[in-house]
Amino acid sequence: MRRSVFLRLDLRWMRFSLKFHAVVFAITAVIAGLVSTSLDLHEVWMIALATVVVPEVFHFTEPFIWRYRTLHRTTYYVTNQRVVSVPRRRARSARLAEIDNLSYVEEKDGSGYIRLDRRIMPDGYGNGTVAELIHVPDVHEVVDLLSGLTGRTPVAH
Structure with a gap:
């Protein structure tokens, strides 16, 4: 039997989630651009990566990681x-x-x-x-x- 962690219904959620995360990233980029005048650009992007991008990637992938780790059990x-x-x-x-x-x-x-x-x-x-x-x-x-x-x-x- 096939053991894929992706189901057909997941595609709807992925499309919505990718659009949502793109908007969050765009807003973060705009805020980082506004703040970058007072901070070094490298520092701004590291802060944005740590506070927005990494949690959003985890939120998107967590259900599939959970399925992969537990599905066979x-x-x-x-x-x-x-x-x-x-x-x-x-x-x-x-x-x-x-x-x-x-x-x-x-x-x-x-x-x-x-x-x-x-x-x-x-x-x-x-x-x-x-x-x-x-x-x-x-x-x-x-x-x-x-x-x-x-x-x-x-x-x-």
């Missing part, structure tokens, strides 16, 4: 009350009543992934709830189970 459980994801020792869960979206993508081999909410940003370390089930071997079986438990109609992408 993640186990999903579906009970009659919640969906639980255990990526290591720290379990995350979503109550079935809180699932506001049930969409899925099925690959040619029957595997796929399931989204449980409408968040565009990928599910990374900072999220305390389960937003997606990645690399599900039989996606139809799990979607049918969740549809029956939640009463939601699944939407294929």
Whole structure:
């Protein structure tokens, strides 16, 4: 089974995030240009790099780094009350009543992934709830189970 950390839905988030980060960088460049009259240009860019660029790059890459580090060790459980994801020792869960979206993508081999909410940003370390089930071997079986438990109609992408 393929183990990519990127999903089709991630492309929307990446496009938005890259545009957002470009605007943040442009604003930082303008501020650095205004401040550069009183400081050395090298000092201004080092301050901008340390305070804006590095945190923004981490914010953009963190969900994918988290997926890469935990994906092969993640186990999903579906009970009659919640969906639980255990990526290591720290379990995350979503109550079935809180699932506001049930969409899925099925690959040619029957595997796929399931989204449980409408968040565009990928599910990374900072999220305390389960937003997606990645690399599900039989996606139809799990979607049918969740549809029956939640009463939601699944939407294929």
